[in-house]
Amino acid sequence: MSDIEGNIQAKAKKLLKDGTIKYFIGYENGSDPLHTTPCFIKKAEDVDKIVWNPLCVNNLAGYLTHDKKRELKKGEEEDKKPIGILVKGCDSKSLVQLLSEHRIEKDEVIIFGVPCDGVIDPKKLEKVLKDKNLSVNTIDSLTIQHDGKNYTVKVNGKKYSFPKDKIEMSKCSDCTQPNPIISDETFGEKVKKSDKKDYKTVEEIEALPLAKRWKFWSDQFAKCIRCSACRNVCPVCYCKECVVDSADLVITPQTTSSEKANKMPWLEKNVDPAENMFFHLTRMMHMAGRCINCGECERACPMNIPLSLLTKKLEKEVKEMFDYEAGIDVEAKPLLSIFEEDDPGDFIK
Amino acid sequence: MSFEPNIVAFLCKWCSSAGADLAGVSRLEYKPNVIPIQVKCSGRVNPLYILKALKEGADGVLVSGCHPGDCHYVKGNMYARRRFAILRKLLEYIGIEPERFQVSWISASEGTKFAQVIDEVTESIRALGPQKKLTKVGFDE
Amino acid sequence: MTSSNSFKAENFVIKKEDVAQFLKGLSDYTIYAPVQEEDTVLFKVIQNPDKIALHITNTVKSPKFVVLPQTETMLKVTKGKENSIKIDEPVLDEKNILFGIRPCDARGIAILDKVFSGDYKDPYYVKRRANTIMIGLACTDPHRNCFCTSVGGAPDSTDGLDMLWTDIGDLYFVTVLTKKGMKLVKETVIFSKATSENTRVMNKVHKTAHEKITEKLNADALPKKLENLFEDKYWDEVSMKCLGCGSCTYLCPTCYCFDINDIEYRDKVKRVRTWDSCQFSSYTIHTSGHNPRPNKENRMRNRVYHKYKYHHDNYNELGCVGCGRCITYCPVDMNLKATIKELAEK
């Protein structure tokens, strides 16, 4: 157990014991040694479940909004105590975004910040281990340590070394915010990652001729099964009712005509190129100036659709056109609720 | 038979729609390919409307509002400009011809400009041919 | 719809190098087989048998979509002359082969058979299913999340299959299980009778695969246990991390919930049936706006109850085949195996 892990546990224990927080959201060991999984610790005696290591990939910030959507049971009283939560650098950006949009307020959360030197992509890890003839099926123990440019992975007692870029989440390689932007307590030393965002993958697509770009994206979205994992995993996607859920068109005698007009089925449930494209374009429009490129949507997608190529494009354009970056300033106004006189307008006749 | 594009135009009530009226009463001739939909303000045009129009088979979409500074609601068009700039970038990025979605500022006194813009938009979309990429599938004969 | 006839299984072998030729000979059929594209293995229509990827235990998406497509057009309505309307129904006479389907997925389809061609016969399903031949491939390297043996299956289960193939080195051992399967074998001279040595190797391969699945869950206890756990606090705890996406149910070989919508386009309408998921917040929402399953704990409970109680109440077998997909692909690593264990111990 690392010092950081121990300190997080101790602090969580203290806050749970003295009743400061209603629960703590962190990570625990997952279904296999390659995964950790989000955990919700309600009792002080359970804190030793909490782990902190490079497999702590998930962005937990979105869970803060789950409570707000939950319908209370009969007789259940709302627990108004704050929630304790563990955030890495990137995760803290989504937290800042949620705070700036007043989806959560600062006094509703106690933030445990961990400077982060990169996290592992379990899919990549599985692949490099396979190349070494290590199947997930036979891995009983696995620990990972940072080691300069490499990771040392100890599998079933034996050590292997892998270069960072081979197994790290791709979002980590050009991370400019590895240290939590906001936190009540920071665990561990500050780290330095990258100075500059890298948009090479986006530029490669931009450079393709139009027809090729269409081919690329239509092939990708043909794979989409519209499971909504990308939407639901997103920490800043929190609406109780989503515009793409056409089934939410509930009409009662009280429904006014304007409500009906606003509740038209924008998206049909059939899964085909047109509807899928509509889904993704709509999602992206709703993410403009809000997406913090945590990479969760791409990670969650079971069909391996490279959604980061969309979210990074969005981030790049928002930066270039409006000099705006999501998730860095709690006081910032939402991108689409402000404007500048000299915003780009050369496309307008 | 040459291809006649279907174009949906969201026109703000106070400027562009009035501009269209002026083009009409001035008996200006312009292409009949546009289906005008009056909205209160260009700032009221949700990007969903544009995508939905394309999904319903529009070959192109035009949104037109007041010139900067002239919006009846002071700055609706300024907010709209941001949204449209992003939508255009996204559409281009996924491989949709940028001409499929166009924007213009047309004032109530610009009947001539209205006729001109409609002609230009129509011709640029005609040149692209029918829009199939974002149109609902499975309805072709 | 599995062969209730008294077909007596017969054993053959085929050389691995002859498989491509066998498949090429089946030109009357649309052949679906696992294909790897980048990192994703999926059942796809194959033109070129060399593209088939049988090295992966299971595909991301279960092949149920061949008999229960995610989007099925039930009918199309178009305007004819003078206010008349024209209604087109799909023909559905395509003949399909599912090649390399794993025993759990075939059992999944056998489960769907009971749902869609039991008391109520769903014409779309029944037709597609009758036109589908399933050639199974026994698992030799079960994935860590596989638990078929705990839910009545096996890496060499034959439920629902027309043939079961087993990799025995240079050959596939071919057990023909139905007349439909026999017809394919009879059409070519590529298959030869299995020898007793072949059978010995095949049995050994099956045994080794069984041994690789070390964990046995007490899943059979659940239908009874769940009778008293509906209001249990457990659901609140276990569902906390669930996102309410549809990955688990959309990838699952036995989930079959659907929704029917009419889609308009100009003067045409089509009625489509699409998959639906009990994990979506909109799943049970009523016209009144009331939602009897408002929270994720209600929805996750439904998923487990359906598989482990309701389906059992109706069909006397579990509604899960233990393929493990809902564990492997859940973005928050929800562990159904752990859930089964925890519930069984309650």
Ligand code: SF4
């Ligand atoms: S997670 Fe992937 S498959 Fe699911 S809706 Fe999003 S893009 Fe589509």
Ligand code: SF4
């Ligand atoms: S990267 Fe994806 S999951 Fe993360 S904030 Fe952006 S849209 Fe949401």
Ligand code: SF4
């Ligand atoms: S269990 Fe996992 S895959 Fe299923 S709905 Fe919840 S988060 Fe999505």
Ligand code: SF4
């Ligand atoms: S519930 Fe999970 S393990 Fe069971 S059949 Fe469905 S996906 Fe497979």
Ligand code: FES
């Ligand atoms: S009223 Fe014309 S753009 Fe706002």
